[in-house]
Amino acid sequence: MNRAFSQALLVLVLIFVAAVWPRPSGQVRLNLPEIRYRYSLVELPAHFTTPAGNTDNTPADNPITDEGATLGRVLFYDTRLSANKTKSCASCHVQANAFSDPKPFSSGFQGAMTDRRAMPLVNLRYYQRARFFWDERAGNLEEMVLLPIESRIEMGQHLDTLVRLLSRDTVYPSLFERAFGTDEITVKRIGRALAQFVRSMVSYQSRYDEGRALAASPREDFENFTRQENRGKALFMRNCASCHMKQGNEHFFVPTPANTGLRGDSPWADGGVGDVTLRVADLGSFKSPSLRNVEVTAPYGHDGRFATLDALIDHYSENAISDPNLGYVVPVGPLKFTASEKAALVAFLKTLTDRKFLNDPKFSNPFAE
Template identity: 50%
Template sequence: MKNLLFFAITALPAAAQTPLQVAADSASLRIRPAESGLMIDVEDPGNHSWMLQSSSTHGDWSQGATYRVFNGKLSIPVDADGPSRFFRLNSDLAGPVSSNAADALLQPASPYNYAAPVLPAHLLTPQINGQDNTPAGNPTTDAGAALGRVLFHDKRLSANQTVSCASCHQAEHGFSDPRQFSVGFDGRLTGRNSMGLTSAKYYLRQSFFWDERAATLEEQVLQPIQNELEMGMSLELLVSRLDEEPFYGELFTAAFGNDNITSNRIARALAQFVRSIVSGNSKYDQGVPIGFTNFTARENQGRTIFQGPRGGCSACHGSDNFVPGNLIFNNGLENPYIDKGVGEVTGQPADEGFFKVPSLRNIDLTAPYMHDGRFATLEEVVEFYNSGVVNHPNLSPQLRLPPGPPGSPPPPPRRLNLTNTEKAALVAFLRTLTETSVTTDPKFSDPFRYTAE
């Protein structure tokens, strides 16, 4: 039999300490005690259907319940109080299992609100609205972003069905990756740190990736799927794979009016979901209308440094979204640059060392920092700008001292020369930009049903 996982109840006293694990082909199971018997945790990247059979003699197997794995894993409860002492999971005997959205997904009774998030007045100004990169042809809708949420968490988007977008953009880490470099579908590492996605909607330049090689978010979301290191898929195979899942027909119909699955619609739905990840209720946001009286003295000191000439941080992280305007920067990480950033794309020396500046919202959650994850903490980042900016030929003017008379050589990098107290204050302010209610919001969480009923 191709996929047969066998176990006996008699093995379970020892499993109370070390759960029993069994493997067959690409699938494996872990058996552990549960409140009302046993729980079988099935790991199955192929998303097969499984029949749970039992026998008291290891001979006559019952025709038991059939279960479907929807996104690589499923926990199946087993009643161990009956006469049967032997059990097996068999995918060869399993018949068709319902694959509608209600069976595959945990859905709210009323649709989540993605299209019209409630934001404070300071995030509804013309300046903020002008940063919005949502194209006219792809406005965020509740149904479209709901589809995008499923796609974002679905491991079918990778060649061997082992990683999803959420594998490298983890909600609890500000939709970034705590590893310096992310692990692709076949175990190889990516070349850059995964950027946090909080408030990615607000980027006036519209381009995405550290080197801005994708002109729009709709272009960006399809590239990791096709990347040979990240997910290793073709769009043709992805469309075919999703077309085989009936629940996707329901979701595409809700989002786009019919069940036609295309790469363009996949891109639009994923982009809608990413744009819906917006922060507007951090400690900073709560402080804006009350003059930051909710801040500690240290946090207010840090805010003054950040926004004032002493730090000058707002020159590159401006507005209440802490994003650049229409500029991209070279921040003097090294000379020469190992990773040339935009210069790697254009081949132009004048573009070397330029990288996208993402929003600082939820920055306390997105370590490590910079395109290559070289800094492990915010303290290291602040110290870099305090004393470590390198004098690269392309260093942005915002990070240089004022220029001298005409004909003078380029001025050297700025040194903030902050005291230890001031550096700690700046870090304390940056932490006020954290909003864990975004990272724990169920509308951004994994929607798949992983426990059988």
């Protein structure tokens, strides 16, 4: 039997027969579709491809491919990435919550708790600075995805040990070959595959996006919005868009970390970015996640202090405090919204929820329970 035929036969076996290995968490069988899900060349709305919206941080040497993101998906849900096989990336980044954790802090592989909440992973591809975590300590997404694996709190796995573990597996070498051309498994390739999968997590089918497609400008009333939602959008454009839609960017990121006047943090119990840069001016500053799918990413803030959207808006409305490092997010203090204005803002923010993204099978757990 020649080598080419053997390889072809192996691929067919992997497609039609689910790969099986024992898993402490109850994951038993890997189920991947015969025709791979489409992760690359996804047709995006026009407001994602304008000069303001095209802030893609994908590096030239790691473009999203269907096979690479498929491998990344398998790795993302595999509990063997943790030292005791109890935690996967998905343990703290839940699809139904826009790949955030619904708890303020996450439990690590040995039960210890993280000191910050797990950030949503939605639309990270479009964070132009391409620095990640609340304190932006990771210089790119390929670096970010590996750090929790090695964390003594989160997953506790040695990357060299992980490479040996996956290399001995009956399925992973083939997945790596399909993704990268050879079956060699390296730390760099693990990072690249995970980064491809995370970059493919693009949310673009919310009611906001549907309305935006019919409007010449985001500031116009949207035909598919209620009166309250359009009022909330107008309030957002006047009071919030200068930060969350900087220069017309509709990914709803704040483009740089900022100090937002959180109570109880002076003198900066958690220094945030300042603890990384060692600059006094950065103390108390944090990266902000995208507002897309914000309805399902509670609790809010780096420490989960805001349990609801109402509480989050109350902070900016009444409770932002003076701080020597106060950022441009609240440059003039509390915004003093009325109760009806707060309700309208919440109604608008809920239009950013993308139910298709939250239930898309291509982002789901590929392991049958």
